Amino acid sequence: MTSPTITVWNEFVHERDSDVVADIYPDGIHAVIADALEEHGFETQTATLDEPEHGLTEDVLDDTDVLTWWGHAAHDQVDDHIVERVKERVLDGMGLLVLHSAHYSKIFKSLMGTTCSLKWREAAERERLWIVEPSHPIVSGLDDDYIELEEAEMYGERFDVPAPETLVFNSWFEGGEVFRSGCCYRRGAGKVFYFRPGHETYPVYHDESIQQVLANACEWAAAGENQPSPTYGNADPIEDIDTSDDRTVH
Template identity: 75%
Template sequence: MARVTVWNEFRHERESDDVAEVYPDGIHAVLAEVFEAAGHEVQTATLDEEPDHGLTEDVLDDTDVLTWWGHAAHDEVRDEVVDRVHERVLDGMGLLVLHSAHYSKIFKRLMGTSCSLKWREAAETERLWTVEPGHPIADGIGEYVELEETEMYGERFDVPQPDSLVFTSWFAGGEVFRSGCCYRRGNGRVFYFRPGHETYPIYYDDDVRRVLRNAVEWAAPDDGPTPEFGNADPIEEIDTSDDRTVH
């Protein structure tokens, strides 16, 4: 069991009837159900409704994996909150970056690039191909997942080469896209997953939900040793009398 915090901008659902029809209680509520059904301890946070966008030090200290969905208000996320999330990822917290959160401050900070891409809204078919079938995030997923109506994201996707590429998408309009990218940043694991536009019911798809559950389990910190940094005492007996240091 992991402690999961589901963060959602929660603007489109309150401002658009089309979005509210698909996600009446917010995208975060649907995602929370996915992780709760898998036995995880889940809390939600949104941009406007809690102090510090719901991402206080106490909340993050109580989080093993943070999921992030944003679109229209990336610039409204305060920099001190981004700093706090960034530090926790480097310390070992997992991060799932979903769909349009490729432009979030935290993802761009972790990638060090613009994270730009091509896009088109035409309700077109997407085939999400499993290109790394042995990866834990692909467990239980077939050779491909077909989504009937999606927003197109196309290459070039301006991100660093992933440590592992689990999924690649093809769209009916002809484009392709790296849709399932794994990274290590410090002690933390980061997974970018492309599907999830707000006007299409993608987060109700069984295969998409399976990927999300797998990703939380992959990104959750394990019980490995905690590295120590800085000046270190020797493990073996050696002569430490050398006084030529400038530190």
């Protein structure tokens, strides 16, 4: 089986505007994520906000099995027609990983149908991401019952998203809050995973356990070669019935 192709999308704003962020991610958050996924055996490519069509051309998306999305400062600069293009690919079977502050991205809000709002605080506090579904493939290869990050931005409930079909991680923060940090959804034929860690001023994506989760999530979200395609539209009857009724307006 051919290795899934992962497109790592990043708005790539903070890394060029902030020395603090640039020190942690000198080539961009997308470069660190793409390199980590490549080390786990995936074919990777990157795309950023300021590229033509945000780097998400029809050809790029057609060649993408899973798209990872990191955004924060420029959600409103993403063109709506690109969002619709990405959404259609997800509904057709492309996987989507929504990372950290991309909970406010246009694509995630469109797929969820809610505000995706939450509480937050920047205090470099400790976070424990408790594994609440240890049999799920997204946590394969993790040695402990939780991932601990020494410095994190707090996200707290209420997180205004639909109840996840599977909750993989639930976070506890040093300040006392909890948060649903690993949420699995299906939209159309596509799988969506929201993963909370990843604030730009902390080296979260350099953490080996976080990289393992991202790799596992890409494997989970990638459409299988033999994934069935549902049939829609007008259908012939399975049983022998009278189809002569002509009261249709179609």
